[in-house]
Amino acid sequence: MDLKVxxxxxxxxxxxxxxxxxxxxxxxxxxxxxxxxxxxxNALAGSRQIVDIQTxxxxxxxxxxxxxxxxxxxxxxxxxxxxxxAVTEATPHAEGGFLMKSDDMAYGAYLGRxxxxxxxxxxxxxxxxxxxxxxxxxxxxxxxxxxxxxxxxVKYSNGKDELNAGGATAEASSSGLALGATNGTWDxxxxxxxxGKSELGADSVESKGMTQIGVGYKINDKMEAYGKxxxxxxxxxxGGTDSTYEQSGFELGFVNTVVNAEGANFFYGVAYSSGKxxxxxxVSALPVWMGIEADATSWMVMRASVKQxxxxxxxxxxxxxxxxxNIDSIDFNAGxxxxxxxxxxxxxxxxxxxxxxxxx
Numbered sequence: 001m002d003l004k005v006x007x008x009x010x011x012x013x014x015x016x017x018x019x020x021x022x023x024x025x026x027x028x029x030x031x032x033x034x035x036x037x038x039x040x041x042n043a044l045a046g047s048r049q050i051v052d053i054q055t056x057x058x059x060x061x062x063x064x065x066x067x068x069x070x071x072x073x074x075x076x077x078x079x080x081x082x083x084x085x086a087v088t089e090a091t092p093h094a095e096g097g098f099l100m101k102s103d104d105m106a107y108g109a110y111l112g113r114x115x116x117x118x119x120x121x122x123x124x125x126x127x128x129x130x131x132x133x134x135x136x137x138x139x140x141x142x143x144x145x146x147x148x149x150x151x152x153x154v155k156y157s158n159g160k161d162e163l164n165a166g167g168a169t170a171e172a173s174s175s176g177l178a179l180g181a182t183n184g185t186w187d188x189x190x191x192x193x194x195x196g197k198s199e200l201g202a203d204s205v206e207s208k209g210m211t212q213i214g215v216g217y218k219i220n221d222k223m224e225a226y227g228k229x230x231x232x233x234x235x236x237x238x239g240g241t242d243s244t245y246e247q248s249g250f251e252l253g254f255v256n257t258v259v260n261a262e263g264a265n266f267f268y269g270v271a272y273s274s275g276k277x278x279x280x281x282x283v284s285a286l287p288v289w290m291g292i293e294a295d296a297t298s299w300m301v302m303r304a305s306v307k308q309x310x311x312x313x314x315x316x317x318x319x320x321x322x323x324x325x326n327i328d329s330i331d332f333n334a335g336x337x338x339x340x341x342x343x344x345x346x347x348x349x350x351x352x353x354x355x356x357x358x359x360x
Contacts, residue, residue, distance in 0.1 A: 037052070037054065037071065037073065037337075037344075037346035038054050038073055038092075038348075039335050039337075039346040039347055039348040040052060040054075040293075040303060040335065040337065040346050041054045041055060042333050042335070042348055043291075043293075043303040043304065043305060043333050043334055043335035043348050044291045044293060044303055044305050044333075045269075045289045045291050045305035045306075045307050045331075045333060047255055047267060047269050047289065047291060047305070048216065048224060048226050048253060048255045048269065049224060049255050049257055049267060051065050051066070052066075053066060053069070053071055053097075053099060056140075056151070057110075057113065057138065057140070057153055057178060058178055058180075058189060058191050058212070058214075059151075059178075059180045059187065059189045059214075060140055060141075060142055060150075060151025060152055060153045060178055060179065060180045060189075061142055061149045061150055061151040061180045061181055061182045061187070061189075062142075062151070062180075063099060063101075063106040063107075063108075063140055063141075063142035063151050064101075064105075064106050064142045064143070064144065064149050064151065066099055066101060066106065067099075067101055068099060068100055068101045069098065069099050070096075070097070070098045070099075071096060071097060071098070071099075072095070072096035073092065073094060073095035073096060073112070074092065074094065075092035075093045075094035075095060075112070076092065076093060076094060077093075077094060093112055093114055094112050095110065095111065095112035095113050096110070096111055096112060097109055097110025097111055097113075097138070098110075099140075104143060104144060105141070105142065105143040105144075106140075106141070106142045106143075106151075107139075107140065107141045107142070108139075108140055109137065109138065109139050109140075110137070110138040110139075110140070111135075111136070111137055111138075112136060113136055113138055113155070114132060114133045114136055114157075115133060115136075115155070115174060115176060115193065115196070115210070117193065117210045117212075117230075117232050118133060118174055118193065118196045118207060118210065119132050119133065120232075121205055121207070121232060121234045121236075121245055122198050122205050124245060125205045125236045125238060125245070126238060127200060127203045127205070127236075127238050129164070129166060129170065129200055130170070130172070130198045130199075130200050130203070130205060131159055131161065131170045131171065131172035131198050131200070132172065132198070133157040133159075133172060133174050134157055134158060134159020134160075134172050135157055135158065135159055136155060136156070136157035136174070137155070137156060137157070138153055138154070138155045139153070139154050139155075140152065140153040140154075147183045147184070148181050148182065148183050149181065149182050149183075150179075150180065150181040150182075151179075151180055151181075152177065152178065152179050152180075153177060153178040154175075154176075154177045155174075155175060155176045155177065156174070156175045157172070157173060157174045157175075158172070158173040158174075159171070159172050159173070160172075164200070166200070166201070167201075168200055168201030168202075169199075169200075169201070170198075170199065170200045171197075171198070171199045172197065172198040172199070173195065173196075173197060174193070174195055174196040174197070174207070175193075175194045175195045175196075176191070176192060176193040176194050176195075176196075176210070177191075177192055177194065178190065178191045178192070179192075182216075184218065185217065185218050186215070186216070186217055186218075187214070187215065187216035187217075187218075187226075188214070188215050188216075189212075189213070189214045189215075190211075190212070190213050190214075191211070191212040191213075192210070192211055192212075193207055193209070193210030193211070195207065196210065196234075202237065202240070203237055203238050203239070204235075204236070204237045205234055205235070205236050205237075206234060206235045207232075207233070207234050208233045208234055208235055208244075209231060209232070209233040210231070210232050210233075211230065211231050212228065212229070212230040212231075213228065213229050213230075214226065214227065214228035214229075215227055215228075222256055222257040222258070222260065223254070223255070223256045223257075224254070224255050225252075225253070225254050226252075226253050226254075226255075227250065227251065227252045227253070228250065228251050229248075229249070229250040230247075230248065230249055230250075231246075231247065231248040231249075232245070232246070232247040232248075233245065233246050233247075244278070245277075245278075246277070246278035247275070247276065247277045247278070248275065248276055249273065249274060249275025249276065249283075250273070250274060250275075251271050251272070251273040251274075252271060252272050252273075253269060253270065253271030253272070253273075254269060254270055254271070255267060255268070255269035256268055256269070263294060263295040264292075264293075264294040264295070265292065265293045265294065266290075266291070266292045266294075267290065267291055267292075268288070268289065268290040268291075269288070269289050269290075270286070270287070270288045270289075271286070271287055272285075272286050272312070273285050273286075273287065279318055279319070280317070280318055280319050281315060281316065281317050281318060281319070282315070282316045282318070283314070283315045283316075284312050284313075284314050285309040285312055285313055285314075285329070286309055286310055286311050286312035286313070287307055287308065287309050287310075287329075288307070288308060288309075288310055289305055289306065289307035289308075290305065290306060291303070291304065291305030291306075292304055292305075296336075298339075299338065299339045300336055300337065300338055300339065301336060301337040301339070301344075302334075302335075302336050303334060303335045303336065303337070304332075304333070304334040304335075305332070305333050305334070306330065306331070306332050306333075307330070307331040307332075307333075308329050308330045308331065309329040313326050313327075313329050314326050333348065334348070334349055335347055335348035335349060336349075
C-alpha cells in the first residue's frame with residue numbers, strides 16, 4: 001500500500017524532520033502474462049488488477065497466472081543505507097530470478113529483492129552507514145487445491161562487514177513470508193516480516209512487526225473491490241537514545257478494466273487511503289487514476305498512467321505543530337516494452353526533469 005507523504009518545505013535539520021522527508025515516498029509492506037518488470041508496474045500506477053511477477057511476491061497465487069520465465073532488473077549493488085533524508089528507492093537495487101510453470105504448479109527463486117518496509121525504516125532511522133538487507137533470496141511455490149489457487153513466498157537475507165570504515169562491525173539480517181489464495185471471486189493475502197535487524201556498533205534498527213493483509217472481491221471479470229491494511233513497528237537505538245518508529249495505514253479501493261481486447265488494455269481506479277507515522281505525520285487521500293497499455297507496433301508496447309488525489313488530499317505534520325499541506329498531487333508515469341523475440345525489454349520514463357523526458 002502506497003502512503004505518500006508530501007515533502008515539507010522547511011530547512012529544519014533536527015532528526016525528526018529528516019524522518020518526515022524520508023517519508024516522502026513511504027511504502028507499506030505492491031495484460032499478457034509474459035511481461036514482468038518494475039518498469040511495467042510503475043508505468044501502470046501499480047493498479048490492483050495488474051498481474052506481474054513483481055506483484056506476485058505479495059500475492060503469490062499470481063505465480064500460477066504467469067508463464068515460465070527468467071527476469072532481470074537493472075540496478076546497483078549498493079550496500080549501505082542512504083544518507084539520512086534520502087529515499088532508498090532513489091537507487092534501484094539489482095534483482096533477478098526465474099519461474100518454472102506447469103499446469104498444476106509453479107515454483108522458482110529470485111535474488112536481490114529487498115523489503116521496502118524494512119529499508120524505509122533503516123533509512124528513516126537517520127543512522128548513516130547502517131547496512132540494508134544483504135544478499136536477499138526469495139523462494140516461491142504455487143499450486144491448486146480444488147477451486148482455490150494458492151501460493152507461498154519465503155525470504156531470507158544476511159550480511160556482515162567487519163572492515164567497516166567507521167571501525168565498528170556492521171551486520172544485517174531479515175526473514176519473512178507471504179501467503180495468498182484465490183478462488184476466482186475472492187482473493188486473500190498476507191505479507192509478514194518475521195525478523196529484521198541492522199546493527200552498527202551500539203546503534204541499531206530492529207523490526208518489532210511488519211504486516212500487510214489484503215482482500216479482494218471480483219464483482220465481475222472487469223471490476224474488483226479491495227481493501228488492505230499495513231503496519232510497521234521498529235525499535236531504533238541511535239547515539240545512546242532509544243526510540244520507536246510506528247507506521248500504519250489502510251486503503252479501500254475499486255478498479256475497473258474498461259477495455260481488455262487483444263493489444264489494448266484501458267482501466268481506471270479510485271480509493272480512499274489513510275496513514276499515520278506516529279508522532280510525525282498523518283495523511284488522508286482520495287486518489288483516482290487511469291492507465292493504458294497497448295501495442296504501438298508489432299514489436300513495441302506503450303504504457304502510461306496518471307494519478308491524482310481529489311477532494312481529500314491532506315497531510316498533517318505532527319512534528320511541525322500539526323501544520324497541514326494540501327498541494328498538487330498529480331503523478332504521471334509512462335514506459336515502453338520492446339519485444340525481442342520471446343523476450344521483452346521494459347523501460348520507464350517520466351517528466352520530473354524540468355518537464356523533459358528522463359529515461360531509465
